[in-house]
Structure formats: structure tokens, C-alpha cells
Amino acid sequence: NTHKSERIAGHVDTHVRNTISELETECSKSITSINVENILSNIFEETKNKNLHAQYFDGGIIPSLLLILKNGTNICITKTTGIIRHLSRTEDIRMDIYKSGISMQYIELLQSDNTEAIENITATFSNLVLAIDKYDNMPLLSLGILPHFVKLAKDGSTLTKESIICCLRSLTRESTTRVPIFNSGIMPTIVDLLKYGSQYAKEDATAVCWNLAITEANRVPLYHSGIIPPLVDILNQSDATGKELAAGVMRNLSIATSNRIPLYESGIVTPLLTLLKDGDCRAQEQATVTFWNLTIQADTRVPLYKQGILTLLYGILDNGNTKPLLKQYVSCVFRNLSVAVDNRVPMRESNIAPYLINLLKEGTEIAQEDAAATIWNLCVSDVNQVPIYDSGVTAPLLELLDNELATAVAKEFAGGCFRAMAVAKANKNRLYNDNVVPAMIKLLKTGSPKGKEQACAALWNMCVSSDNQIRMYKDGIVQPLKELLYSSDGTGNAKEYAAGTFRSLSTAVENRVPLFKDGALNAVLPLLTSGQPKAKENVGALIWNLAIAEENRVPIYKLNVIEPLLSVFSNSSGGLGAKEFACGAFRNLSIATDNKRKMVLAGVIAPMRDLLSEKEIGTRAQENICGAFWNLGINSDNQVDLFEANVCKPLIELINSTKATDTAKEFAGGCFRAMAVAQANKQRLFEEPGVMDALITLLKNEHPKGQEQGCATLWNLAVSTPNQVSMFKLNIVTWIIKVLNNTNGTKMGKEYAAGTIRALANTSENRVPIFRTGIVPSLIELLKSDNPKGQEQACASLWNISAHDDNQISIFKSGVIPPMLNIIGSSTATAGAKEFAAGCFRALSTNTENRLPLYEAGVCPAMITLMAIGNTNGRENARKVLYNLCLNATCRDNIKKLGVTATSINWTDHF
Numbered sequence: 020n021t022h023k024s025e026r027i028a029g030h031v032d033t034h035v036r037n038t039i040s041e042l043e044t045e046c047s048k049s050i051t052s053i054n055v056e057n058i059l060s061n062i063f064e065e066t067k068n069k070n071l072h073a074q075y076f077d078g079g080i081i082p083s084l085l086l087i088l089k090n091g092t093n094i095c096i097t098k099t100t101g102i103i104r105h106l107s108r109t110e111d112i113r114m115d116i117y118k119s120g121i122s123m124q125y126i127e128l129l130q131s132d133n134t135e136a137i138e139n140i141t142a143t144f145s146n147l148v149l150a151i152d153k154y155d156n157m158p159l160l161s162l163g164i165l166p167h168f169v170k171l172a173k174d175g176s177t178l179t180k181e182s183i184i185c186c187l188r189s190l191t192r193e194s195t196t197r198v199p200i201f202n203s204g205i206m207p208t209i210v211d212l213l214k215y216g217s218q219y220a221k222e223d224a225t226a227v228c229w230n231l232a233i234t235e236a237n238r239v240p241l242y243h244s245g246i247i248p249p250l251v252d253i254l255n256q257s258d259a260t261g262k263e264l265a266a267g268v269m270r271n272l273s274i275a276t277s278n279r280i281p282l283y284e285s286g287i288v289t290p291l292l293t294l295l296k297d298g299d300c301r302a303q304e305q306a307t308v309t310f311w312n313l314t315i316q317a318d319t320r321v322p323l324y325k326q327g328i329l330t331l332l333y334g335i336l337d338n339g340n341t342k343p344l345l346k347q348y349v350s351c352v353f354r355n356l357s358v359a360v361d362n363r364v365p366m367r368e369s370n371i372a373p374y375l376i377n378l379l380k381e382g383t384e385i386a387q388e389d390a391a392a393t394i395w396n397l398c399v400s401d402v403n404q405v406p407i408y409d410s411g412v413t414a415p416l417l418e419l420l421d422n423e424l425a426t427a428v429a430k431e432f433a434g435g436c437f438r439a440m441a442v443a444k445a446n447k448n449r450l451y452n453d454n455v456v457p458a459m460i461k462l463l464k465t466g467s468p469k470g471k472e473q474a475c476a477a478l479w480n481m482c483v484s485s486d487n488q489i490r491m492y493k494d495g496i497v498q499p500l501k502e503l504l505y506s507s508d509g510t511g512n513a514k515e516y517a518a519g520t521f522r523s524l525s526t527a528v529e530n531r532v533p534l535f536k537d538g539a540l541n542a543v544l545p546l547l548t549s550g551q552p553k554a555k556e557n558v559g560a561l562i563w564n565l566a567i568a569e570e571n572r573v574p575i576y577k578l579n580v581i582e583p584l585l586s587v588f589s590n591s592s593g594g595l596g597a598k599e600f601a602c603g604a605f606r607n608l609s610i611a612t613d614n615k616r617k618m619v620l621a622g623v624i625a626p627m628r629d630l631l632s633e634k635e636i637g638t639r640a641q642e643n644i645c646g647a648f649w650n651l652g653i654n655s656d657n658q659v660d661l662f663e664a665n666v667c668k669p670l671i672e673l674i675n676s677t678k679a680t681d682t683a684k685e686f687a688g689g690c691f692r693a694m695a696v697a698q699a700n701k702q703r704l705f706e707e708p709g710v711m712d713a714l715i716t717l718l719k720n721e722h723p724k725g726q727e728q729g730c731a732t733l734w735n736l737a738v739s740t741p742n743q744v745s746m747f748k749l750n751i752v753t754w755i756i757k758v759l760n761n762t763n764g765t766k767m768g769k770e771y772a773a774g775t776i777r778a779l780a781n782t783s784e785n786r787v788p789i790f791r792t793g794i795v796p797s798l799i800e801l802l803k804s805d806n807p808k809g810q811e812q813a814c815a816s817l818w819n820i821s822a823h824d825d826n827q828i829s830i831f832k833s834g835v836i837p838p839m840l841n842i843i844g845s846s847t848a849t850a851g852a853k854e855f856a857a858g859c860f861r862a863l864s865t866n867t868e869n870r871l872p873l874y875e876a877g878v879c880p881a882m883i884t885l886m887a888i889g890n891t892n893g894r895e896n897a898r899k900v901l902y903n904l905c906l907n908a909t910c911r912d913n914i915k916k917l918g919v920t921a922t923s924i925n926w927t928d929h930f
Contacts, residue, residue, distance in 0.1 A: 297743025688728025
């Protein structure tokens with residue numbers, strides 16, 4: 020309907036001029052005359068010739084036509100509207116026709132019953148509004164034409180309806196017209212035309228829907244207006260143009276979130292997939308963008324993948340004529356599909372990598388972004404990380420990061436790809452060898468805040484590998500990470516990941532001291548009070564690791580780390596993980612002697628005690644708390660403070676728990692052991708409800724280290740005389756025997772077990788009952804062991820037990836003499852063991868029945884030797900043994916023969 024004439028201003032054919040003049044003359048005589056009608060008929064026929072359109076307009080025909088429209092007969096009006104319809108087909112004069120003032124008269128005529136004129140008028144408007152593409156929007160709507168269009172679209176002729184829809188197609192290209200047109204009541208007519216109109220009417224109606232759906236406010240109500248079923252039919256049955264237009268409507272409607280699932284379920288998927296396969300590039304574009312929008316909705320992603328969309332998208336990319344913009348849209352669909360967890364492995368298995376690599380290299384900026392995002396999404400699946408790396412994506416991703424023209428978002432996503440790939444153990448070292456670290460350092464320095472975040476995460480994942488920790492430290496990653504931590508544009512996640520990177524670096528022994536000296540801890544310390552929960556975990560773990568190095572412990576404390584570490588224990592500050600790692604930091608810092616008392620005064624006990632009482636606490640936190648308490652308790656000034664801080668109850672609960680680890684129970688026992696050193700605590704601990712039962716539980720559990728701490732604590736408590744009888748009555752000797760007989764028990768555990776018996780046997784009241792428990796064989800076995808300190812305590816225990824007259828003969832007969840003689844003659848036995856062995860002989864020799872058997876057992880030579888080389892108490896015990904044996908005449912005669920003099924044993928009678 021469009022003709023652009025070769026218009027020459029001022030040039031009008033003589034015939035045309037004469038015709039216009041004749042019309043003017045006849046109109047001046049009688050506008051209703053038959054002559055006017057005849058002239059109009061001739062002009063109507065002549066204006067079918069498009070070459071005369073401009074000449075008639077430039078010749079000045081419009082005023083006469085306007086006069087006829089106002090006052091002419093129906094026939095003349097019909098002819099006149101037909102002439103103007105013809106003239107409006109020429110593009111150059113459309114705006115001039117509109118500006119001539121015909122619109123108001125035309126609007127009046129739309130209310131008439133002149134069907135043919137109305138058809139001409141609506142067709143004219145459909146031509147005039149085409150000028151909207153070139154000129155400012157014509158304010159037809161403001162003239163009130165829309166209600167008349169709506170009425171005629173409902174009741175008018177087929178030609179009128181089609182002209183109106185054609186007119187609306189042009190009008191709706193202008194954004195300001197779309198809402199009023201949609202709300203005008205025109206939609207039922209549009210739906211009817213979509214269903215029953217001619218091919219061209221369907222195209223125009225579809226185009227109107229496309230334009231209306233561009234405006235956000237129209238999308239949801241337009242979906243519900245009834246257009247979807249006929250548009251689906253058009254998608255399935257129409258020609259290429261109709262399908263393209265219908266797909267364009269779906270593209271715009273699918274932008275609305277609430278439309279996506281209903282659209283997906285409406286039957287559009289199959290014909291749109293067909294367009295991807297067989298449509299031209301414009302139809303493919305509309306279909307692809309529709310799928311892009313639909314796949315924003317999670318529920319559509321897996322079903323669409325299963326319907327084979329990926330293969331069709333590959334076909335578009337394989338077409339050498341596909342334009343960059345369409346490839347970009349394909350990349351957008353890839354990205355959305357890859358968000359679905361269930362799609363990731365099959366997408367990777369479908370050999371998507373070469374397409375993504377090509378998009379990274381040659382795609383538009385957005386295509387690069389989406390390709391990188393797709394790779395990132397695919398690599399979130401663990402099983403994809405190694406195959407994706409093997410597909411060769413590293414090099415193009417590095418090129419993208421080095422490309423100054425690539426967008427910050429694309430670089431962010433590239434960093435995310437490396438972050439995800441570096442999760443796989445097999446990739447960590449390979450990525451390092453691919454020089455990914457320098458690229459991440461550059462991204463840290465120049466990237467967007469989100470890009471820096473991904474760089475930090477990638478570095479963290481890579482340095483989880485012990486092979487990378489030292490060399491990544493040497494590559495200089497600490498300084499840019501510190502700069503990010505001190506910067507204002509570092510995201511909370513970025514700072515969390517930076518702290519995590521430092522945490523991983525600090526697991527390498529060689530890094531701990533230099534990392535601390537480089538100021539890594541200074542940079543992350545504020546995160547304990549202001550960072551995210553996971554950041555607090557990382558900082559706590561970093562301090563924990565750094566404090567493993569003895570050289571760091573006191574300097575770390577001097578950084579005033581205690582207060583920020585304590586802050587994570589507030590309910591609003593840190594989670595259990597942060598608290599756990601803070602306890603680990605306390606545990607290692609408390610190893611340093613200079614820190615122990617300061618930490619208690621700083622208030623570390625109470626929050627750890629409270630955390631230990633929480634049901635959901637993890638086993639590692641339990642170990643750290645108990646280990647910290649034990650370390651702190653080594654300082655004598657802290658032992659009473661620990662007890663008075665009420666740590667006993669949670670320690671008892673932990674020891675009795677079936678979920679706590681053996682290590683945690685061992686450390687809890689160590690804490691009791693330390694507290695029991697303080698004289699002020701010995702009686703209180705014994706009387707504290709549950710403490711003794713917990714210690715016995717440690718002995719029962721058969722965990723060697725736990726038994727060790729339980730026995731050490733019992734020994735410390737049994738040193739207190741008031742506790743000795745009461746402790747024995749708790750039947751602890753039975754469980755001590757179990758410790759002594761444990762073939763997997765530690766040497767120190769057995770030493771402490773024997774030490775406990777030694778202490779209990781200090782009280783005369785306990786000696787016979789202890790002997791009756793059957794402890795002696797176990798002590799004898801300890802005498803025979805290669806445990807010098809255990810031998811010492813066994814000898815001391817036997818000495819104390821032997822101090823009771825009722826035990827002496829039985830102990831002699833139990834077989835203690837040979838192993839004790841071996842101890843006295845041993846070069847590895849302690850001086851104390853030899854002293855106590857002689858003490859046992861001294862006690863046994865007070866019994867007259869034992870003297871001769873002791874002599875006959877070979878005790879005398881050992882005592883003579885001990886008198887020469889033993890310590891002071893050992894010499895005294897040996898002298899007393901010989902003295903007691905000399906009370907037996909037979910023994911005395913034989914001892915004299917061994918060279919023992921009366922003076923040497925302080926014998927004052929006849930010798």
C-alpha cells in the first residue's frame with residue numbers, strides 16, 4: 020500500500036490542474052450536482068495511477084475534497100474518501116494529507132451508515148499512520164478515534180475491520196498508545212481476527228499483539244485475553260511471516276514472570292522448537308528469545324532440555340550465516356538451562372564445550388558473559404569439573420580475562436569458572452600450572468567487586484592443595500588479598516574468601532611464620548567483629564593455624580586478638596563454626612606460658628564453658644574447648660579459677676556422652692588433672708557431684724590416653740590425705756587394675772595408675788583392702804616392663820602396701836623379689852625406683868618370717884650395692900634392710916661374710 024513518488028515541487032500536469040479547476044468551479048455552483056459526482060468519478064479512476072497522486076495533492080485538490088466531505092451527497096462522499104484513500108498510498112504526501120485537517124471530518128463520518136466511505140476512511144487511516152515510522156506520532160488517539168475503531172471493529176465490514184487492525188498495527192509501534200489501545204475493548208475483535216481473519220488480517224492482528232506485549236503493563240492481561248489458542252494455531256499452521264510474528268508475541272509475553280509456566284503449558288513449545296530447526300533467522304530469533312525467557316523459570320529447564328532443544332540450538336550455531344545477535348540469544352538459553360542441576364551433566368555430555376569455547380572467542384560481549392556463566396554453572400556439578408577442564412576451556416577463559424574489551428561481568432564469570440573447576444582435587448595443581456594464579460591476581464587488582472570475589476574464591480580453592488600452598492605464597496598473592504581486605508569495595512564474600520585463602524595458606528608449616536609477619540592476620544582481624552559468619556570462621560581457623568607455630572603465639576596475643584575472638588560468642592555475631600575455630604585459636608594460644616594467665620584474666624573461660632554446654636556443638640569444638648581448658652590449667656594461678664568458673668558440669672557431661680570423641684574426653688580428663696594439682700581444689704573436686712564417676716568412666720572406656728588423664732587426676736586427688744579412704748571405697752582400684760592390664764595402655768597411664776595406688780596406700784586403713792583387690796600381680800607386671808617411671812611408682816605402691824604387717828608375708832610370696840632385684844641392678848631404672856624397691860624390702864624385712872627367705876632370695880648383695888651407689892634415701896633403705904635381716908642370726912653370720920660391718924648398718928649390739 021505504499022508508493023514513494025518522484026515528487027517535483029510546483030510541477031503539476033496541465034490536465035490535473037484543469038480537472039481540479041473544473042471541480043472547484045462546479046462545487047461553487049452546487050456541491051450536490053451530478054457534475055461534481057462525475058468529476059469525482061473521473062478523479063477516482065485517475066488516482067488509481069500512483070504517478071498522479073502527488074500532482075493532484077500539489078495542485079490543491081484537498082480544499083475542494085474537504086468541502087465535499089462536509090456538504091456533499093453520500094455518493095460524492097464515498098468517491099471523495101476513495102480518492103483520498105488512493106492519495107494516501109504515496110508516502111511523501113501522507114503527513115501533508117493528515118495536516119490538511121481531514122481527521123476530524125473523517126471521525127464524524129465514521130459514525131455514519133456509509134459503509135463504503137467508512138471502508139475508505141479506515142483504509143486511509145491505515146495508510147496515514149504508516150508515517151509514524153518517520154514522523155512524530157500523530158495524535159489520532161487524542162482526537163477520540165479509538166472508540167469509533169472499537170465499535171467498527173465489532174460491527175463493521177470485514178474490510179473495515181482489517182483496515183482498523185492494520186491501522187492499530189502502526190499505532191501500537193508508539194509506546195504511549197499501547198495501554199489505551201489494549202484497554203479500549205478492541206481485544207475481542209483481535210481474537211476473532213486471529214481465529215477467522217484473512218491471512219493478512221491475522222498477520223496484522225498478531226503484529227498488534229506483538230506491539231501491545233512490548234509494554235509491561237499489558238503482558239499479563241494480554242495473555243488472559245484469549246489470544247494464546249489462535250496464536251498457537253498460527254504457530255502450527257501459518258506461513259513463515261505469521262509464525263515469526265506469533266513467536267514475537269510469545270517472546271514479549273514470556274517476559275512476564277507469571278506468564279511463563281502457563282505459556283510453556285499452552286502448546287507453544289513444539290512449534291517453537293520447529294522454528295528453531297526450520298525457521299528463517301528472524302523466526303529463530305523470536306523462538307530463541309522466547310525460550311530464553313521461559314527458561315528463567317526453574318520448572319521449564321529440565322523438560323525443555325529433554326525435548327531436545329540443545330541439539331536445535333547447536334544447529335543454529337553450526338550455521339555459518341547465523342548473526343552474532345542470534346548466537347548471543349542462544350548463549351542466554353544455554354546459561355539458563357545450565358542452572359538446573361539435573362541438566363548439567365547431560366549438557367556437558369552433549370559436547371557443549373566447543374560451542375561455549377567458540378562463543379568465548381568470537382561472541383558478542385553478552386555472549387561471552389553467558390558462555391562463561393554456563394561453564395561456571397556446569398562446573399558447579401562435581402562430576403563435570405575435570406571433564407570441563409579437559410575440554411580446553413582454560414585457554415579461552417584466560418584470553419577473556421586478558422582482553423581489555425571484555426566486560427567486567429564476563430571476567431567475573433570467568434573467575435567463577437576457575438573457582439568452580441578448582442574445587443576438583445585433580446584440577447588444583449593443573450590450574451596452577453596453567454598460570455591461572457597471575458590471572459586471578461590481575462582480576463583481584465582490576466576487576467569489579469564481584470570479579471574480585473570470584474578471584475578470591477578461585478585462589479582459596481586452589482591453595483587447598485598442599486602442593487600449591489607454598490608456591491602460591493611465593494607467587495605474591497598475599498599483598499593483593501590484603502589490599503582487597505583493606506579496601507572499601509571488597510564484598511563481604513570476597514573478604515570471606517580472602518580470609519579463607521589465608522587460612523589454607525596457613526596449613527603449610529613453612530608459611531605460618533612468614534604469613535603472620537606479612538600482616539595477613541592484621542588484615543583479616545576486623546572481620547571477627549564485622550564480617551560474615553563464614554568469614555569469622557576463616558579468621559578463627561587462621562589464628563588457630565598460625566598459633567600452631569610456637570614463634571607466633573605470644574606475638575599473636577599481643578595483637579589484641581582475644582577481644583574480637585570473644586565477640587563471635589555473642590548470639591548475633593557468629594555461628595557454631597566461628598565459635599569452634601575461636602576455641603581452636605584459644606587452645607593453641609594457651610600453649611604459650613606467657614599467654615595462659617592473661618587469657619584467663621581476659622575472660623576466655625566463661626564463653627567456652629557455655630558453648631561446651633550447648634547440645635548442637637560439634638566434636639571438634641568440644642576437643643578445642645577441653646584442650647584450651649587443659650592448657651590454661653597448667654598455670655597454677657588458673658587452676659582455682661577454672662574450678663570456680665563451673666567448668667566441671669559440662670566436662671562431666673562430655674565424658675559421659677556417647678557422642679563425644681575419645682580425644683575430647685582425654686582433654687576433659689586433662690583439665691580435671693590440671694585443676695586437681697591445686698591444693699584448694701583437691702577436696703572440692705572429690706566432693707563435686709559427678710567428678711569421680713566421670714573419672715572412673717575414663718578408666719572404663721579403654722581409650723589409653725583417656726585412661727592416662729583419668730589416672731593422673733585420681734593420683735592428684737589421692738595425694739590429699741582426706742580423700743584417700745573415701746576414694747578407695749569408690750572401688751576405683753578395680754578400674755586401675757584394668758588400666759595396668761591394658762596391653763594398649765600408655766606408659767604414662769600405667770605410671771599414673773600405680774601412682775594413684777601409691778597415694779591411696781599412704782593411708783594405713785587402705786593397705787590391706789588394696790592388697791585384697793588383687794592389685795599386686797598387676798604391679799609386678801609393671802615392675803617387669805620397660806617403663807622406668809611406671810616401675811618407680813609400682814615399687815612405691817608395693818612399699819606402701821607392704822607397710823602393713825598383714826600384707827608382708829603374702830607380698831613376699833607373690834613374686835615381687837626377682838623383678839625388684841632386677842630394677843636395683845638395672846642401668847635404666849630410676850634412682851627413685853631403686854629407692855622404693857629397697858623401701859619395699861625394708862618393709863618386708865620387718866616381718867621375722869620373711870628375713871631368711873629374703874636373704875636366700877639374694878637381696879643382700881643388691882642392698883650392699885645400693886648402699887654404695889644409691890641416692891640418700893635409697894642408701895638408708897638398703898641399710899635398714901640389712902639391719903633387719905641381721906636380726907636373724909643365720910642371716911647375720913652370712914651378711915658378715917659379705918663384708919658388711921656393724922658400723923655400716925648402725926649395728927650397736929655384738930655383731
